[in-house]
Amino acid sequence: MVRVKFFATLRDITGKREMEIKNVKNVAELLQRLYEMFGDEFRKEIERRNMILVNGKNILDMDGYETEIKEEDEISIFPPAGGG
């Protein structure tokens, strides 16, 4: 079971802080499943810019949307955010 955590505006869009999801091979597949579940609003927020971590590591430092996901992995998804 993969654990998916949502942050900031994504919590309002999904109505959840986290959820579990089964049978996803990589980040692209996970996003596709989430788009189906949460619709266009979710997709738009993600497509503007995002930060996706697999076990705390940014997918951009790994294989991007092709980054593999294994059972027991924790995925953190952030909308565009910054500060200082």
Next chain:
Amino acid sequence: MYGYWGKILRVNLSTGEIKTEEFGEDFVKKWLGTRGFGIHYLLKEMDPKVDPLSEENKMIFSTGALTGTTAPTGGRYMVITKSPLTGYIAMANSGGFFGAELKMSGWDAIIVEGKSDKPVYLRIEDDKVEIKDASHIWGKRVGETERILTEEFGDKHVQIASIGPAGENLVKFAAIMNNGHRAAGRGGVGAVMGSKKLKAIVVRGHKRVEVIDKSKFISVVREKTEKLKNDPVAGSGLPSFGTAVLVNIINQNGLYPTMNFRYGQFEYAEEQSGEAMAKKYLKRNKPCYACPIGCGRVNDMDTVGETEGPEYESTWALGANLGINDLASIIEANHLCDDLGLDTISTGGTLATAMELYDKGLLKQDDLGDAPPFRWGNTEVLHYYISKLAKREGFGDVLAEGGYRLAEKYGCVDCFMGVKKQELPAYDPRGAEGHGLGYATDNRGGDHIKAYLISPEILGYPYKMDPHDISDDKVKMLILFQDLTAVIDAAGMCVFTTFGLGADDYRDLLNAAFGFDLSTEEWLKIGEKIWNAERLFNLKAGLKPLEEDTLPKRLTDEPMPEGPNKGHVVRLKEMLPRYYALRGWKEDGTIPEEKLKELGLEEYI
């Protein structure tokens, strides 16, 4: 001249003399503003070896090139002086409305020198400048000081930069506050003001800052403001959740310093996140002057009423770094720090040092008497010691000297998590090594805001860089950030604009305001000059680069124990020599004469 008035106010508090000095366009092209103006005067007029709390130290309150114009976020000012905390340069930056009002009063900067015998404040109403008695407000907190001075002035639009009891009592990390909760926070600039017995600067201006070609400037401002509004971070992320949106981001990325940088993740981060704050306490946003972003938070709590913040840094410093998870106490402590005039990062860092010493058995309960124990997570530490240290009462007198001196007193300098005696901010560089190089080389010591490598390493701006890449590309990026930040600071703009704007955008704004035709590279060269001049000041003040351009041992020698960055340290020794070389400096970290000449700094050697 456009953008500036070409007028500097020089006030000598020893003699009471008030003078006007003038500058021209060449000075702007050379130093741009704020940090640039400040370092020029310090290098030119002051021995960098002076005691920071003596009358020989000078303070420059300076606006930037675009301060007071309609440029997005163009309302900032800086305070430049010698820091009592680090013994090196301090350049503290603040937003709110004071900077713009100062410019609108017809003064671009104020040089404060000497030392008054009795408490005074400076009253500026356009051309009329007076040194006034402040004995009736000496000892008052910031909120009360602002209330009384506003009432006395009889104009609610007056702007005030003041110190609280912390600055008066020469707490080494006292801040200068304006608009209640906006801080020229770091480096103990408030203590320097306190040492001069200068309680406040009160300013009201009725002049309009002019630019050379109004319609062109307006169109450039519109374009850049739109860019910021359309940027997902500046336009929606920051306004929605404020800077504390970073709590979850940095924690999930495994570099949220926990319990004095022992760990990189805090179990209860969620409870003190920007999301949690927005749900529980947020009343409204509060932007600074001319700011389209509006990241400021007005929170409401029964105990303190309406208050502002805490920002990300303060949330962390008064929370996770002490093992404290209680957001209500963090908000109260932040309010207290603002009202007493304390830098929240150094306050939290000092308390964390005390907790580390207590945990190690080096600081004993006997040393504290009946005062609360420095146990990790003990919220009473916030409620009790913050007031004590601002007043230098009891053990607060030891804390008021900052974390480094505290750690040294109890025989464990390695317990202090700071650089050049200044406490580190809210990113464990074992999870962002370029940012660690930034800490080590920052002219004002442990600091994140003069080169925010978290942007590329974690947030992906302007593009994503691997946080554990330490190639020359990373070192060059740090240098670019240091130089560009100096330009943004000197322009009087907020560094948060970098989420939506690039170096060319600042060039466009500056050229449009002044009618200059400088290239991006030429503006960046001014940033490089400012950085080198500040470094020159530090070297003259006695900086030993190879010993002091460093990080606490925990970060270079002790691998991160858990989380996404498990096993990582900062490979500073591999980066630092390349940083020196790419800066054009010598292997020992000093600046060769030819480099100083190349930058036009020969007159300061």
